[in-house]
Amino acid sequence: MNPFVSNKLSELKMLTVWALLGLLVAACAPLPEGPGDQTVDAGVEAGVDAGAAPGFDASGADGADDDRACPTNLYAAAGQPCDHPGQACNADGTGQLCPGCPDVECTVIMCDGGSWQLYDVGPCDWDAGQHDSCPPGDTPPEALPSEQTVTFVIENDTTETYYAVVFGWFCDGFGVTTAAGVALPLSVGFECICECPNPGAPRGDTFVAIEPGAGWAFTWDARSLRTYTEVIDCNDYGWDSSCQEITQGVRQPVEAGTYRVRVPFELELDEGCWQQSDGTFSCSDGYPFEGGDYNDLPTNPQQVCPGAGLAEVEFELPASGDTEVHISLSGV
Numbered sequence: 001m002n003p004f005v006s007n008k009l010s011e012l013k014m015l016t017v018w019a020l021l022g023l024l025v026a027a028c029a030p031l032p033e034g035p036g037d038q039t040v041d042a043g044v045e046a047g048v049d050a051g052a053a054p055g056f057d058a059s060g061a062d063g064a065d066d067d068r069a070c071p072t073n074l075y076a077a078a079g080q081p082c083d084h085p086g087q088a089c090n091a092d093g094t095g096q097l098c099p100g101c102p103d104v105e106c107t108v109i110m111c112d113g114g115s116w117q118l119y120d121v122g123p124c125d126w127d128a129g130q131h132d133s134c135p136p137g138d139t140p141p142e143a144l145p146s147e148q149t150v151t152f153v154i155e156n157d158t159t160e161t162y163y164a165v166v167f168g169w170f171c172d173g174f175g176v177t178t179a180a181g182v183a184l185p186l187s188v189g190f191e192c193i194c195e196c197p198n199p200g201a202p203r204g205d206t207f208v209a210i211e212p213g214a215g216w217a218f219t220w221d222a223r224s225l226r227t228y229t230e231v232i233d234c235n236d237y238g239w240d241s242s243c244q245e246i247t248q249g250v251r252q253p254v255e256a257g258t259y260r261v262r263v264p265f266e267l268e269l270d271e272g273c274w275q276q277s278d279g280t281f282s283c284s285d286g287y288p289f290e291g292g293d294y295n296d297l298p299t300n301p302q303q304v305c306p307g308a309g310l311a312e313v314e315f316e317l318p319a320s321g322d323t324e325v326h327i328s329l330s331g332v
Helices: 004-026 126-133
Strands: 088-090 104-112 114-125 149-156 162-169 173-176 204-208 215-222 221-234 243-251 256-266 309-316 322-329
Touching: 149 256, 149 309, 204 215, 204 256, 256 322, 309 322
Parallel strands: 149 322
Antiparallel strands: 088 104, 104 114, 149 215, 162 204, 162 256, 173 256, 221 243, 256 309
């Protein structure tokens, strides 16, 4: 090979190496603190796969201009229309594609071909930083088996048909309180993990008809929830980098003593309800509420389902052994 050509190629190789080192140094340099400096030129961000996602343009992606604001949820926005080809955002809602170094992949979204497209870029430690930021939750208590059962027998000694709740939509078909009126948590309820659609108001959605002179029985295992806090990193679910506390629970036997059972009922069902093969009535199409009321979301732990009334009675739970409790509908 011509020595002159060989020397020139060597010089080009050295320039290429120095250029790459310069890009890595720039990518790992401390980032500016000011809110106005949160967008960067993705063309010089280390680790961007220029072949897979060419032409990143982070200008204006910090949301200062509403017309160029970043999507709040990258994964939900994927495939949706966009207006600024080349505009890119990462999961913290800014144009800062990789806010650090050195070695964890992260995902960005770019306006490409008229719609938002997801691309993996790296290396960066945006994800790792978020995982480390969430504090640990509580140590879960031990779930303990049931030691006794309570059978509740509802007796319809009236001339009307009553419809008792068998299952509810994010609510319990019966509740138990202490003698002091404190409700025992029986079921883990609704939790919105970071972001979710509104499930609607709690309601009874399966009922059993108790005809005059008839009865209906159900059992309780004499346990309640022992609740604890679990910490969720929303970044694990593709949302923002916030940490969320949710309530979890395990069941443990309750102590012997005086309690009160409460059973919700309806006097009539909506015309949209239908009878199932087991004789119960399904009212799962929005009866008696149509849901969507953001001021009336389900709770966690769950509460007793709403109804036209409550049948309730006080009872004694013995220290051991099963027991049976009768509930009359004549007094409700």
